[in-house]
Amino acid sequence: MQTQQFSGKFIVLEGTDGSGISTQSALLKRYIENKHGKKVLLAKEPSEGPIGTLIRQVLTHRVQGIREESLTLMFAADRMDHLQHKIIPALEQGALVICDRYVWSSFAYQGIKIDEQWILETNKYALKPDLTIFVKVRPQVSMERIRQNRFQIDVFEQEVILKEVMANYIKIKEAWGSQGENILELDGEDTVENIADRISKKVDSLLINK
Numbered sequence: 001m002q003t004q005q006f007s008g009k010f011i012v013l014e015g016t017d018g019s020g021i022s023t024q025s026a027l028l029k030r031y032i033e034n035k036h037g038k039k040v041l042l043a044k045e046p047s048e049g050p051i052g053t054l055i056r057q058v059l060t061h062r063v064q065g066i067r068e069e070s071l072t073l074m075f076a077a078d079r080m081d082h083l084q085h086k087i088i089p090a091l092e093q094g095a096l097v098i099c100d101r102y103v104w105s106s107f108a109y110q111g112i113k114i115d116e117q118w119i120l121e122t123n124k125y126a127l128k129p130d131l132t133i134f135v136k137v138r139p140q141v142s143m144e145r146i147r148q149n150r151f152q153i154d155v156f157e158q159e160v161i162l163k164e165v166m167a168n169y170i171k172i173k174e175a176w177g178s179q180g181e182n183i184l185e186l187d188g189e190d191t192v193e194n195i196a197d198r199i200s201k202k203v204d205s206l207l208i209n210k
């Protein structure tokens with residue numbers, strides 16, 4: 001991945017489906033705006049751009065027959081488009097960008113079928129985050145939350161798949177953590193408030209030590 005200095009900071013949240021990362025992203029945005037008075041862009045992948053919109057149709061079965069190799073490239077293309085049109089302009093203006101899913105998701109999900117080297121290569125030009133927050137929830141708990149709260153189940157939302165996704169997340173966290181990536185790992189089965197509190201403390205230190 002690429003390292004580049006901006007006046008803004010780039011924070012990514014990662015976890016299995018139902019781990020609570022959308023909830024925590026929204027709470028973090030409010031916290032940063034209120035406590036630090038900073039402008040925040042709340043971003044999400046797949047993005048709302050043209051490639052991300054097509055990916056959503058694949059995830060919800062409205063577009064079928066897309067192979068995993070093609071989907072891997074679509075996620076990488078969406079990411080570069082998202083960086084160019086949304087994330088980097090916001091960072092250049094000094095905003096804090098919170099992104100709900102990023103490169104780790106490609107390793108965790110596409111990594112089930114696609115080899116790691118190829119995922120690494122296709123994400124080579126992606127910007128390295130300043131902080132990755134990994135919210136860890138057991139796959140069965142993720143599935144319970146999804147079943148209770150949703151009418152629609154996406155392609156990856158099955159316990160057997162989420163177990164593989166979780167194993168991949170742990171592999172990435174260990175590998176990238178030992179390469180010096182700034183990672184905060186959290187127990188996503190704790191209360192919403194306790195998780196938010198730990199995230200806000202870590203983000204305080206990131207913003208103070210800039």
Ligand SMILES: Nc1ncnc2c1ncn2[C@@H]1O[C@H](COP(=O)(O)OP(=O)(O)OP(=O)(O)O)[C@@H](O)[C@H]1O
Nearest residue numbers: 016017018019020021022023145149188190191192
């Ligand atoms: N710590 C928590 N404890 C219990 N329930 C939670 C917790 N965090 C979030 N939830 C609930 O779990 C459900 C999924 O949360 P959320 O949408 O934030 O997850 P997500 O990781 O973004 O999921 P997805 O990727 O599937 O959209 C929601 O109903 C949310 O209220």
Ligand SMILES: Cc1cn([C@H]2C[C@H](O)[C@@H](COP(=O)(O)O)O2)c(=O)[nH]c1=O
Nearest residue numbers: 017045046075101102105106109110156
């Ligand atoms: C960025 C990215 C995402 N995915 C998967 C992970 C989830 O199953 C969906 C997104 O759903 P959400 O409810 O909006 O979180 O997409 C993936 O497989 N690969 C990726 O790179």
